[in-house]
Amino acid sequence: MKAAYFEEHGGPEVIKIGELPDPIAGTGEVVIDIHASSVNGADWKVREGSYKPVPYFPYILGRDFSGTVCEVGEGVSDFTIGDEVFGVCDVGQEGTYCEKISMKAALCAPKPNEQSHIEIAALALIGLTAVISIEDTLQLKADDKILIQGGAGGVASFAIQLAKYIGAHVISTTSAGNIDYVRGLGADEVIDYNAQDFRSVVSNCDAVFDTVGGDVARGAFNVLKKGGRAAFIASGANGLDAPSSDFTSLRPNVYRDRPHLERVVELIAAGAVTAPEVQLFSIDETVEAQKLSESRHFRGKLIFNIC
Numbered sequence: 001m002k003a004a005y006f007e008e009h010g011g012p013e014v015i016k017i018g019e020l021p022d023p024i025a026g027t028g029e030v031v032i033d034i035h036a037s038s039v040n041g042a043d044w045k046v047r048e049g050s051y052k053p054v055p056y057f058p059y060i061l062g063r064d065f066s067g068t069v070c071e072v073g074e075g076v077s078d079f080t081i082g083d084e085v086f087g088v089c090d091v092g093q094e095g096t097y098c099e100k101i102s103m104k105a106a107l108c109a110p111k112p113n114e115q116s117h118i119e120i121a122a123l124a125l126i127g128l129t130a131v132i133s134i135e136d137t138l139q140l141k142a143d144d145k146i147l148i149q150g151g152a153g154g155v156a157s158f159a160i161q162l163a164k165y166i167g168a169h170v171i172s173t174t175s176a177g178n179i180d181y182v183r184g185l186g187a188d189e190v191i192d193y194n195a196q197d198f199r200s201v202v203s204n205c206d207a208v209f210d211t212v213g214g215d216v217a218r219g220a221f222n223v224l225k226k227g228g229r230a231a232f233i234a235s236g237a238n239g240l241d242a243p244s245s246d247f248t249s250l251r252p253n254v255y256r257d258r259p260h261l262e263r264v265v266e267l268i269a270a271g272a273v274t275a276p277e278v279q280l281f282s283i284d285e286t287v288e289a290q291k292l293s294e295s296r297h298f299r300g301k302l303i304f305n306i307c
C-alpha cells in the first residue's frame with residue numbers, strides 16, 4: 001500500500017512517501033480501505049518526537065479515517081466486507097496517512113450514508129474529543145456561558161456547534177480573517193485575539209474549553225466565575241492546576257469507543273453539527289499538510305483524499 005511514513009524523528013523533511021506491506025486483520029480486527037483521513041494537531045509533535053519516541057519504524061501518522069472494510073478477522077461478527085465505516089485509532093495506535101489500516105472492529109462505527117468519507121474523516125477525532133470534553137467532562141448545560149478558545153480549529157469548530165445545540169452562550173477567539181467563519185459556526189461573541197486580550201473583555205463564565213494551550217490556557221482562570229470549570233486539551237496545558245478551590249481544572253480523557261462515535265453520528269443526524277471547512281491533500285502532499293498543521297494557522301481540518 002502507499003503510505004507517508006518516517007524512519008527517524010525530525011522536521012517535515014523526514015517524511016517519506018512509498019510502498020509498505022498491507023496490514024492483515026488480527027483477531028477482533030478488520031482491515032479498512034481508507035478513502036479519507038485527517039491531520040490532527042498532535043501529528044507533527046509525534047513526528048518530531050516531542051511526546052515520546054514512537055515504538056517502531058517505519059511509522060505512519062494519523063488517528064482517524066473513513067473507508068470500506070476489505071478484510072474481516074476472526075471473531076468479528078458486526079462488520080462484513082464492503083461495509084462503510086469510520087473510526088479513531090486506539091490510544092497508542094496510529095497509521096491513517098496511507099491506503100489501508102487494521103483496526104479493532106470495536107473502535108469502528110458504521111459511516112452515515114448522508115455524509116461523504118471526507119466529511120466523516122473530518123468529524124471523527126474532533127467529534128470524539130468535543131463530545132468527551134463538552135458533554136462528559138465539562139457537563140455543559142443550557143444557559144451556561146462558555147469561552148471556547150481557538151474557534152477556527154478542528155476540535156473547537158465541533159465544540160462551538162455542540163455548545164450552541166446544548167443551549168449555552170458561546171464566546172470564542174480567533175484571528176481577524178476567521179471571525180465570520182467562527183460566527184457561522186454559531187458563536188454568539190467572537191474576539192479577535194490579536195486586537196483584544198480575552199481576559200479584559202470576558203468574565204463570569206461557567207466554563208472554559210481551551211484548545212490553544214500555553215498562556216492562553218492559563219488565562220482560563222481569569223474569566224471563570226466562582227465554581228467555574230475549565231477543560232484543557234492542548235499540549236502545554238498538562239497538569240494545569242486551578243489557582244484556588246473556587247475553580248475546577250479538568251483534563252478530558254479522550255478514550256476511543258464506538259458509543260462516542262455513535263454520539264457523533266447522532267449529533268450530525270440531529271442537524272446539530274456539520275463538518276468544518278476542509279482543505280484537501282493527497283498522500284504525496286503530506287509534507288505540505290504537516291507544515292500547515294504545525295503553523296497552527298488554518299481553518300477547520302486538513303484532509304487526505306485517498307481513493
Ligand SMILES: NC(=O)c1ccc[n+]([C@@H]2O[C@H](COP(=O)([O-])OP(=O)(O)OC[C@H]3O[C@@H](n4cnc5c(N)ncnc54)[C@H](OP(=O)(O)O)[C@@H]3O)[C@@H](O)[C@H]2O)c1
Binds near residue numbers: 300
Ligand atoms: N487531548 C486529546 O485527546 C486531543 C484531541 C484532539 C486534539 N488535541 C489537541 O488540541 C489542540 C487543538 O487541536 P485542533 O486540531 O483542533 O487545532 P490546531 O490545529 O491545533 O489549531 C489550529 C487553530 O488554532 C487557532 N489558534 C492558534 N493560535 C490561537 C490563539 N492564540 N487564540 C485562538 N486561536 C488560535 C488557529 O486559528 P487562527 O488561524 O485564527 O489563529 C487555527 O484555526 C492541539 O494541541 C491538539 O494536539 C488533543
